[in-house]
Amino acid sequence: MKNKRIKNISTKIVSQFWGKLERIDFDYYFKKGGWKRLSHEAYGKSDGVAILLYNPQTNKVVLSKQFRIPVYVAGVNQGYSIEVCGGAVDKGESPEACVMREAQEELGYKVSNVTHISTVFLSPGIVRERVHLFIGEYSDRDKMHYVGGGLEIENEEIEVLELSFKEALKMIDTNEIIDARTIMLLQYIKIKEMIEV
Known part of the structure; x- marks a missing residue:
């Protein structure tokens, strides 16, 4: 199920030496009101x-x-x-x-x-x-x-x-x-x- 509080997701591979390290940019809607552009990194390969x-x-x-x-x-x-x-x-x-x-x-x-x-x-x-x-x-x-x-x-x-x-x-x-x-x-x-x- 899609999360309506997240939009405009873009990813960029930073490294793929052993696992894949990605930078993920996205717009997130906060409960207090308003959208904010956030950046995070996610790392891993298989389960x-x-x-x-x-x-x-x-x-x-x-x-x-x-x-x-x-x-x-x-x-x-x-x-x-x-x-x-x-x-x-x-x-x-x-x-x-x-x-x-x-x-x-x-x-x-x-x-x-x-x-x-x-x-x-x-x-x-x-x-x-x-x-x-x-x-x-x-x-x-x-x-x-x-x-x-x-x-x-x-x-x-x-x-x-x-x-x-x-x-x-x-x-x-x-x-x-x-x-x-x-x-x-x-x-x-x-x-x-x-x-x-």
Whole structure:
């Protein structure tokens, strides 16, 4: 449905190095009255996915640790982020197929049953990417040999971490886990009491 408070939209691509950065100019009608010309930037490429693998029998979760340049530039955790597995949805790929593929590539687990939790914007003021959040049960029999740790062709170097759920929750309090997707999914598991704390 079209928003009648917005008109005269024009876009200009500023950069298309990895994702697309666009400058968007538009007229916006304010509730107090009157139109005003505004300019914003929007960044992103395709939608993304993220999955938290959890084991209710062992009360453990599987996370990844990898270097993130924005975290490094911000001066946090020497640039390392502990987070759920995630990635970008390829053209023609469903979010479910993508998240199962990413779980194999990054974590080395072949999961066949995933549950969609929500689709969210992580930074709606600037990033247009939507992230499809999933959870999936895993067991030791789902572990694949010689798989995981990311793809070399994508310059990924991922450390796979299997942690107790209790330890993962504590890592939020100590700021070792700072990724919003990871915090949301860990809290979801806690709220739904899917694992004992």
